[in-house]
Amino acid sequence: MSLPTERLSEMVLAHARKLPEGAPVTAKGLLHLGNRAAVDQALSRLAKRGALLRASRGVYVLPIESRFGKRAPSVEKTVTAMAEQRGERIATSGAMAANALGLTTQVPTRPVYLTSGRSRHLTLGKQDVELRHAPNWQLALGNAKSGQVIRALAWLGPEKAPAASSRMRSKLSSAERAELARVAGRMPGWLAETVSRMAHD
Numbered sequence: 001m002s003l004p005t006e007r008l009s010e011m012v013l014a015h016a017r018k019l020p021e022g023a024p025v026t027a028k029g030l031l032h033l034g035n036r037a038a039v040d041q042a043l044s045r046l047a048k049r050g051a052l053l054r055a056s057r058g059v060y061v062l063p064i065e066s067r068f069g070k071r072a073p074s075v076e077k078t079v080t081a082m083a084e085q086r087g088e089r090i091a092t093s094g095a096m097a098a099n100a101l102g103l104t105t106q107v108p109t110r111p112v113y114l115t116s117g118r119s120r121h122l123t124l125g126k127q128d129v130e131l132r133h134a135p136n137w138q139l140a141l142g143n144a145k146s147g148q149v150i151r152a153l154a155w156l157g158p159e160k161a162p163a164a165s166s167r168m169r170s171k172l173s174s175a176e177r178a179e180l181a182r183v184a185g186r187m188p189g190w191l192a193e194t195v196s197r198m199a200h201d
Helices: 005-017 036-048 075-086 094-100 145-169 174-186 189-200
Strands: 053-056 059-061 064-066 069-071 090-092 112-115 120-124 127-133
Touching: 005 036, 036 059, 075 090, 075 120, 075 127, 090 094, 090 145, 094 112, 094 145, 145 174, 145 189, 174 189
Parallel strands: 112 127
Antiparallel strands: 053 059, 053 120, 064 069, 090 112, 120 127
16 A cells, blocks of 8 residues: 555655665665655655755755754755665866866865766755766775875876875875875876876875
8 A cells, every 4th residue: 555645755755764865866766665656756845845956866864953054965965865775986177186186176066086987967055066977097096195195196287296296195195105106097097107106196
């Protein structure tokens, strides 16, 4: 027997409230509560009344209640939770990595993350977040500092990367340099050379 729509909406919301901040709420994860059409309808109703935020097609997140009112969940937590749910690898973009490492003062106008999955956009409140498909070598060391170095150097390009790598070398531990040496062979030629020098000099 199918549940009344309002009752199903309440159960969907109760399920969403048990999840960590930013965890995606999707119809596929709610089929224990009702059939696909009914669950889709419940999600749509909850989004229309602001109880859930529609992040992208078929993906919803629970807004966070604070003393200042409702806000979207943290971009980083949402992106990380989505990666775990979909079995994707996701890491900050080269521009974000370069900024975090102090290699540029440019702040990206919107968050861009690289993913092993397909390219897409998320909407979290007023924030537009881009997930951009990237080759495996850019995601090799994830969000570890050594992984950030790879993406930052790739973003800086062949002309600026050698100077930046010299500045970064002293800030890396021997373990981090060893990690870079281990994956250098996967990179494009110019970057493999820059990273190898950085790891071994």
